[in-house]
Amino acid sequence: MYALLGKTLKHSISPEIHAEIFSEIGIAAEYKLLECTIDDLPQIIARGDYQGFNVTIPYKEEVLQYIDYIDPAAQQIQAINTIAYIDGKICGYNTDYTGFSSLLLKNKIMVQGKKVVILGVGGSAKMVAAYMCNQGAQQVYLVSRNPATKVVATQAKIIDYRELETIERADIIVNTTPCGMYPNIADSAVSRELLKNFQVAIDLIYNPTETVFLRDAREQGLQTVNGLYMLVAQAVHAQEIWQQVKLETAIIERIAKKMQVYYEK
Template identity: 45%
Template structure:
């Protein structure tokens, strides 16, 4: 049986859970494969994509800060990746290189799994990076009533955190910034007073499992969701693309529960 090669490229990958997640998916699919980590400098991205193609890789994932850089080295990108302006999944097929954004799908899987609906709701998105674009695109597609974009600095289409403090009640707030991520776990993008304006708080960070942002939200009585399910969901979608298959929802849940159990104490 042919061995399928997969990997993740990024700048700092020491705490990545991607190999463990993908190995579980590979086992479920019954294919012979291996998933590895590749830390790269920005000037190495182009040569790396060429090398993976020549070596016969099935696919790679791309994480910060290269989700935009990688686009110029692809032959084609999907509709959602084009809309978002970022690629996190690359597929090598028929001597060409295809790009997708599975963060979009992983985010949706996470909200569905935790019973968070955004249709007709007012939502706030903290941050303006590539991850924010995935969230914004999903909210638009799912019929959010109003999307409030929040940035540290005044930008077109955004309000500042100071202005957010003056807003009335809303429904869902999503942190797409790295604020509160390990090892700087003592920080939160907003305080408990601002969080009290919302009903649901979602943090794309999964390390730590409960950021200060989510702890403040929980203490203020909000429903809270961390980013671990999204990480599993986007990996599932990537493997579906690479292996031209569909993976059942129950498998997503099983792998999520496995990762949660095995690694929550380490995060």
């Protein structure tokens, strides 16, 4: 038995994704949505009724204090989205990090030496910043509405949206904010005009499959990528940890194609 821990989960398709993974690898198991409060977390995690958890908003940082072993990537980001019980220890990982890596590899997006702008400063933004810095990006900017924001364990520079307007040329822009996510699909975090300064636009949103941010970027000639492949990839990587196996990339490809129908309008 596995579950997703979060505050509001009614729109999640994680059970469908994990059901597909169970089918692919021939395991009879169940994956549930487990809505809970912050006060419920220590008891749920310690009780051991489940063999593993995924963790989503707003608990990715909160669960750190209940973990015996924290994987180096999760330690750097200071956020956990996967919990496993291994050799009597509660272990924490960040498969969003490996999922994001899979997304970039699939789309042949190179990071080394590039100038990167990340919209947002939350847990997903910290994950993307850590990955970009680790892969040798020349410069990483995190864009915040509050430039006094502090971000742990990255070399990224914090700027505000006015400063973003002064960056005349960069390579990759990544939206990690919820701006443009269903049901507020008419929104975008940045102007259409600003996007012409970039070559690649990535939106971690996957509902809708093309946000206004990505549509504007595509119409400006940018390579565009949404977050659905990353969502599936991080789930597959979580299963690799829980089952202690290595799964083929083709599984991610097959499941991502199936999941796309949930968000095509």
